[in-house]
Amino acid sequence: MSKRNKKQQHVIEVVKPTPSVDAPTAFGFEEMLSELEAIVAQAQDRLAEEAETV
Secondary structure, eight states, rough: OOOHSSSHHHHHHOOOOOOOOSSSOOOOOHHHHHHHHHHHHHHHHHHHHHHHOO
C-alpha cells in the first residue's frame, strides 16, 4: 500500500450558528398591552395620513 492510501482522511466539522432570540423571556400582559397600543397608534397615524392625501 502506498503512503497516499495510508493517510487518514480529514474530518470537517460543521459549526451550526446558535439562533439569537431578542424577545423577552417573560412576555406578560403588560408587554402585550404595550405592543397592542403601539400597533393601534401606528394604524391611527396611517389612517390620518391617508385622510389628508384624499
